[in-house]
Amino acid sequence: MSVEIKSFEVSDPLTASLKGFAETNPNVELILKEKIIFRNTDKGKVALISGGGAGHEPTHAGFVGAGCLSAAVCGDIFASPSTKQILNAIKVVSKSSSGVLLIVKNYTGDVLHFGLAAERARALGIDCSVAVVGDDVAVGRNKGGLVGRRALAGTVLVHKIVGAFAESYSDKYGLEDVSKVAKIVNDNLVTIGSSLDHCKVPGRPFETELNDKQMEVGMGIHNEPGVHVLDKIPSVDKLIEEHMLPKLLDPKDEDRHFVSFDEKDDVVLLVNNLGGVSNFMLTAIVDVTKRLLEKHYNIVPVQSICGTLMTSFNGNGFSITLFNASKASEALKKDFDEVESVLDLLNEHTEAPGWPIKNVTMDAAPTYDESILEEVIDVQKAGKYDSEKVSELLKSATDQLIKSEPHITHLDNQVGDGDCGYTLVAGAKAITENLEKISSEYLSQTLAEVSDHIESAMGGTSGGLYSIFISGLSKGIIEQCGESDTVNADIFAKALEIAYGTLCKYTRARPGDSTMIDALEPFVKEFSATKDFHKAFLKAEEGAQSTGNLEAKFGRASYVEDTEEIPDPGAIGLVEFLRGVDSKL
Template sequence: MTVKSFEVSEPLESSLKGFCLGKSFNYFSTRRKILFRKTDSKKVAIISGGGSGHEPAHAGFVGKGMLGAAVCGDVFASPSTKQILNAIQLVNENSNGVLLIVKNYTGDVLHFGLSAERARALGINCEVVVVGDDTAVGREKGGMVGRRALAGTVLVHKITGAFAEEYSEKYGLAGTSKVAKIINENLVTIGTSLEHCKVPGRKFESNLESTQMELGMGIHNEPGVKVLEPIPSTEDIISKYMLPSLLDSTDKDRYFVDFEKDDEVALLINNLGGVSNFIISSIASYTNDFLKTNYAIEPVKVITGTLMTAFNGNGFSITLLNATKATNELKKNFPEIHSVLDLLNAETNAPGWTVHPVDTKAPSVNKSLLEGEIKVKDAGSYDYDLFAKWMKAGAAQLIKSEPHITSLDTKVGDGDCGYTLVSGANGITENLPKFSKKSLSEAIAQLSDVIEETMGGTSGGLYSILLSGLSHGLIQVCKDENTSVTKDLLAQAFEISLETLYKYTNARVGSSTMVDALEPFVKEFSKSKDFKKAVQAADAGAKSTGTFEAKFGRASYVGDSSSIEDPGAVGLVEFLKGIESVF
């Protein structure tokens, strides 16, 4: 099968703005890539978002009865905590609590979770619900990571949004959060595709032959869990592979939701972006027939359409919602609710769900919430020229190593690790002059902000938290801005930085992540105060990731990754080696 695509040259911001404002329904911050609407001060507002490339999710679901705001990251990369916190602050000005509905991907969980923590520290009533509905990744493989979020996320948006619109004035944030959790607990989804999608501006990469397709496809170009060859018929892929993944009660690893004979079920057939409406309708018909014939399930509601895409992904997903079980759980907590289907059918003017005329008058905006620089206490004096020399050398080495890192990530991830790290490296070198008259604690804090702005994704979140922790560490170990930063003080600050990072990720040495290189570096430097030995320890840690399977990130979803070094760990080592070359 040949995949043809076109290149997109206009900036992501312009694309999003055109998509959003072209619908004449909402308001868009180009600087922060936040789409928001006027919310009700008596009701809970819902925010979602994530990497771009899934349109109409999430921007198309901002509207009365669904989302209050959507935060758009770069392509397949989580938005930054600054973006998310800005969105929280914007909708909080006119709402009674903010609920963040987050797809279960490491970057999204990290950034939205940290944003919620910061929002609560500001006195904002904010909660997070993480959605995961994928059955391709079973309990054994998913481990501590859990199920990925796929098209079922949209049903969580729709039903929870309807509840928030109708009942949140009475039940508040806690009640609205509970609804989202109940819906997620009764959702299952499986995807499949003939090919990976073509990401604009990137080289098309795929390991699939023309006679193959993938089962268990995600929405970020990550490999499925099984390659099928030869390509089965549409009937067979649905009846022999996809529906059993959702409904086989003997498969304890993947059977997440009970479906009994008389349960009411809602069916969603979602287009991953590259399938015609005619084919999607045919798939819905086949699925409906097989559900009735093989499982005695006759869906009471069938939804078909393009809701959660992977750009032009040539595939589809099947989602089942056990409406009976969800309704029973809702009734226990909210006696006014007759059926979850009433919430699913409730009116919304979100254009990604259905189009209605709406008010286009822009609300007044507190622009200061979208601006501002991170401020921290001054601590630690340092040699800026030497610091700049180290950063430039590290960035240069990282850029030089990008092809190797990208090659590794195409085998165990979605192929963007090298590009992401290079974006961060360029961000560092371009912004270095801004740090020349700052204390080291302030310079590192600003560097954390730059990394988050330029990298995005999981890597950006991890490095940003790490550097933020380093800044706070310097504040703790240095008396003031006049204290010279010695190796001893820097080692202590690194230890605090690592502890800070560990508050927001369960990844540890042996998980096949950048932590396998980071922790040995920090521990060795703390012990010997010898940068060269610390880099050697980091290098050994990175190489070790090629001897065991990944437990976190997208690599944990694919097949055997035990023979491939983690690209994130390799990237960190390359940056450190660059510094070492001029140390």
């Protein structure tokens, strides 16, 4: 249900937030156009880049500093940054480092865009690797099998420990070794969150399905529902004792038993504020958790860390992370004799302002060469077409998509984080606002330009998927016809098949997984067979509606307990776009 609540609002909050952060942290520099925060890195050391959607502050920018991250790339609210943004960050830091490790939270859009950026970086001759972080236990193996564990507050421990290793040892050990350290840390982390309600996203109405007597366990960090609703809000003691610690520590729970903890192990406790809990209560939660750990599990944390580290805006909740330092240290010693204990790395000095245990020193602000951010889109000329008619079709399609945004957003608020409609509208506006500028005599070039504008404007998973598909469509046009040929139905059908095949290389989603693929695949298949757009549109519509009867296996909807009878918002968005085209044919 939608509720009006008071909240501070500013115009263009993401830009203002990043500029304000850079203004208050002289050790870093902001590339505003690309939303990149970065610092100076020594040439002989491995650089670390992380990032993701806005809304988790101080993660990610707050962990940029000597002894931690080298750069952070910021996407729109709860949406992954684009591949282009990430690649530009890689290019910036690679100029003063021996290699680049991308530390990526395990969410579909982040993995997609950071992975593609790494591929492109390697093609440019940059030594680049990816480490994916997942520490959540609320979503067990059965539910999260295809996508794995979500990344929660344990991510910041990966940032800190790997950052310290890279600072102290990467002059001796290379990128592969630094990546190995990240995996060792991640393999020994478990986290679970809980919250009294969802957060208030700037610029959007507050939406919740909870009444004032309910709360959720297994909260993520993107406003997605928890995995379990408690119909009576328990005391903090009971919440931790009965609903949180058992999911972290019960060895009999095979679905969630990711890390073993023995009584003699050195264990680090991290209590993280999701954004709306007072400092008074947060430190009280630390004490309650420590007491219950000793009482029920004979675990006395060797170190406790507390703070606002990985938030969900003003989310009225907290998460508990346990890190098995003993097992991590044992694994590290096998390959790195110099590392006595992972705790030494955890407590090494860092200048990252978001890390709560520090003494920050000042350093000169870094600089960069703006020319490395420039990207020239130059594809082969192929496929003449009626640009006036295509412009009319695209205008109709984007108008229909914008008109349908409230319905798409309503669906996504039930199964995701509520941003699908906004993201699709951003892509639609990017097309219409740039259509005159990018319209070319050749369809291959126009599609390549559209792909670039969509990627820049949308971000998130859908931005990456649509950008890849349209790039594949451009490639298909080039393969099917030359500079003097005119695109017809047969050529376009073959190009669609090539585009769909290209997309399938970068996503494991297939028909039946309750994603936009359930609408796209039947559209491509039917048009290829009949060359009839209306028939293909009807097949797409049928496929999109079928997602209401399917279990979501990808994206944030895959973490929600019950999505039946709710069609996939992304699939519906694609159908509305196609509906607009169909209405003008």
